[in-house]
Amino acid sequence: MAPKPHRVLLDRVSGYADEAAAYMRRRRASRRPFARLYFAEGRAEDHAADTEAGGELFVAAGRLIEVAGKRPKA
Amino acid sequence: MADGETSEAVSGAAAEAALAYLTEMSPDLRGAAILDGAGAVLAASGEPGRWREDAAALFAVADRAGGGPVEQVHIGTQQGEVFALRHAGLAALAVTERFALASLTFFDLRSLLRDLATDKPLRTFDVSGDVKSPKRRGADDGA
Numbered sequence A: 001m002a003p004k005p006h007r008v009l010l011d012r013v014s015g016y017a018d019e020a021a022a023y024m025r026r027r028r029a030s031r032r033p034f035a036r037l038y039f040a041e042g043r044a045e046d047h048a049a050d051t052e053a054g055g056e057l058f059v060a061a062g063r064l065i066e067v068a069g070k071r072p073k074a
Numbered sequence B: 001m002a003d004g005e006t007s008e009a010v011s012g013a014a015a016e017a018a019l020a021y022l023t024e025m026s027p028d029l030r031g032a033a034i035l036d037g038a039g040a041v042l043a044a045s046g047e048p049g050r051w052r053e054d055a056a057a058l059f060a061v062a063d064r065a066g067g068g069p070v071e072q073v074h075i076g077t078q079q080g081e082v083f084a085l086r087h088a089g090l091a092a093l094a095v096t097e098r099f100a101l102a103s104l105t106f107f108d109l110r111s112l113l114r115d116l117a118t119d120k121p122l123r124t125f126d127v128s129g130d131v132k133s134p135k136r137r138g139a140d141d142g143a
Helices: A005-031 A052-068 B012-025 B048-066 B102-117 B134-140
Strands: A034-038 A044-046 B029-035 B041-044 B072-076 B081-087 B090-096
Touching: A034 A052, A034 B048, A052 B029, A052 B048, A052 B072, A052 B081, A052 B090, B012 B029, B012 B041, B012 B102, B029 B048, B029 B102, B041 B048, B048 B072, B048 B081, B048 B090, B072 B102, B081 B102, B090 B102
Parallel strands: none
Antiparallel strands: A034 A044, A034 B072, B029 B041, B029 B090, B072 B081, B081 B090
């Protein structure tokens, strides 16, 4: 038996809303600042911005970004 | 340097050429610098003095935060991304737009430093020949 038309519409809208929510979650996650250190032996560390070490790393990175400036337009 | 290797003296001209090639190849790159084992700037896309100071500061902070010498640093901020790498007694730093491909950027930086250290600049990036020509393929096969 075919589903009622309003059910089809609701399912579609729910699907789009789920997709949009997932997109926004991914976008938020990828936009979060991060600082990662990798060591020769294969170890890696993540430093959050609200820690002392993380804060210092972000300050140092900010200076480098300032030195590099904007990419000249072609 | 983190890896403990020492590189032969790298000429500034070779480093400049490598940096120019990297800049040309990487659409996301805003600026970059190559430093020797002592922290002196061999090539930079801006003020060498500031690159030297800020690179030294970044590595010092990273070493302190990690409790030992770091090999790679990757920091992503709202303003851009910073990549730093020590390899073969040299160091390279790159600042890119946001969402640059990290593995590709580190691969390029590592190849660049390895080629510079072995005194074969741009070996990895050499695409001067037509790689698709039958003649070149035959040469690669040893035919």
